[in-house]
Amino acid sequence: MKNYSEQLFLLMFLSISIGFSQNIELAEEDTSYQNYWMLGIGYNIVDDSGNIFDTPLRVQDNWNALPYPSRISIGRYFNSGLGIELIGSYNKYKEGKIIDKAINTEESDYLAFDSRLSYDLNKIIGESNFFDPYLGVGIGYVEASNVSRTTFNATVGVRTWFTNNLGMDINAAGKWSINKNKTRSNHIQYGIGLVYKFNIKQGYIKEEKEESVINKIEENVSDSTVELPRDIEQEANVVENKNTQLLSEEQLRLQKEEKRKQQIEKAIKDIGNVYFDLNSSYLNKESKQTLDQLALLLLSRSTITLNVKSYTDSRGTDAYNLWLSKRRVQRTVDYLINKGIASERLLLEAYGEYGLTNECDNFTYCEEEKHQKNRRTEFNIVDL
Numbered sequence: 001m002k003n004y005s006e007q008l009f010l011l012m013f014l015s016i017s018i019g020f021s022q023n024i025e026l027a028e029e030d031t032s033y034q035n036y037w038m039l040g041i042g043y044n045i046v047d048d049s050g051n052i053f054d055t056p057l058r059v060q061d062n063w064n065a066l067p068y069p070s071r072i073s074i075g076r077y078f079n080s081g082l083g084i085e086l087i088g089s090y091n092k093y094k095e096g097k098i099i100d101k102a103i104n105t106e107e108s109d110y111l112a113f114d115s116r117l118s119y120d121l122n123k124i125i126g127e128s129n130f131f132d133p134y135l136g137v138g139i140g141y142v143e144a145s146n147v148s149r150t151t152f153n154a155t156v157g158v159r160t161w162f163t164n165n166l167g168m169d170i171n172a173a174g175k176w177s178i179n180k181n182k183t184r185s186n187h188i189q190y191g192i193g194l195v196y197k198f199n200i201k202q203g204y205i206k207e208e209k210e211e212s213v214i215n216k217i218e219e220n221v222s223d224s225t226v227e228l229p230r231d232i233e234q235e236a237n238v239v240e241n242k243n244t245q246l247l248s249e250e251q252l253r254l255q256k257e258e259k260r261k262q263q264i265e266k267a268i269k270d271i272g273n274v275y276f277d278l279n280s281s282y283l284n285k286e287s288k289q290t291l292d293q294l295a296l297l298l299l300s301r302s303t304i305t306l307n308v309k310s311y312t313d314s315r316g317t318d319a320y321n322l323w324l325s326k327r328r329v330q331r332t333v334d335y336l337i338n339k340g341i342a343s344e345r346l347l348l349e350a351y352g353e354y355g356l357t358n359e360c361d362n363f364t365y366c367e368e369e370k371h372q373k374n375r376r377t378e379f380n381i382v383d384l
Helices: 002-027 213-219 230-271 285-300 318-338 369-372
Strands: 032-047 061-065 071-077 082-093 108-122 129-146 145-161 167-176 189-202 306-311 346-350 376-383
Touching: 032 082, 061 082, 071 108, 071 189, 082 189, 082 369, 108 145, 108 376, 129 167, 230 285, 230 376, 285 318, 306 318, 318 376
Parallel strands: 306 346
Antiparallel strands: 032 061, 032 071, 032 189, 071 082, 082 108, 108 129, 129 145, 145 167, 167 189, 306 376
């Protein structure tokens, strides 16, 4: 048992070290990041029948579960998609269930401690506000029916989010014994429960090769100071120069503020609007790329407040178009919030078809390309 524990903690240390080093390497290439902790609590189900692949869903004969929460997890998750987790679970092998291809004649305890290195598949297939599939590998220690074993684990799972912080985790983990003494078969463990994100860290990483928008703005304005005479005999000139300096500093401050505003407005204009498909409020690939750029700008300047306005083209009834524009502006804002932008910085407005950018009204025939220009979300600065 002592040897097993030493192996377990050694492998846990290695997996955690690898996870941290990969996150640091990947984060250096990113421009924004979101790291957080996540706590999970729920149920676990163990299938140690020895017939996992023959009868994987033979619930009545193979599955062992408790009627109360029996699984707890804590993990640290990184912007790179990697996560490092520690999981504890308790269960019972019920009398009459199939254990190692034989009917269990006596109830016994099942106890497991697992470490896991996971990867968020949204980093490959694209970000989603509510659906996070993931894969994981790790090692664990299991004690069942008074027999202990060290296991190699492989996990597939999915998390679906009800809010920005609260969600549900469903997963299945295959556990293979790595002990030389194979007194127990390999088994599978299912998990389902609630998860909660906390201590979320969000920010902006400046790349050395590219200057941030704000730095470019500040470089356009140079600070100036007025050299005051030091001779006591020139006291009258000192007072006059001080007044001139105060006036110059105030003028300089106003100039800098105005230039900064113009630069940020230009940056938002260059990023452009978000455009939608006909009769749709879902964000397409191009729209998400536009919002990703906007989120980076907002993360680099945390005091900016935006007015977010959504519109439709003229096709459809007024009531339908107003409803559709409300869905479009909400999906736009939800995406930005998911990228780390505080909701109070985003003011929503929906106008339906009242805000056309061209002649394509109810009485004018237009090509689809022109209608597309009207199906949009715009961004205007309210406060710097």
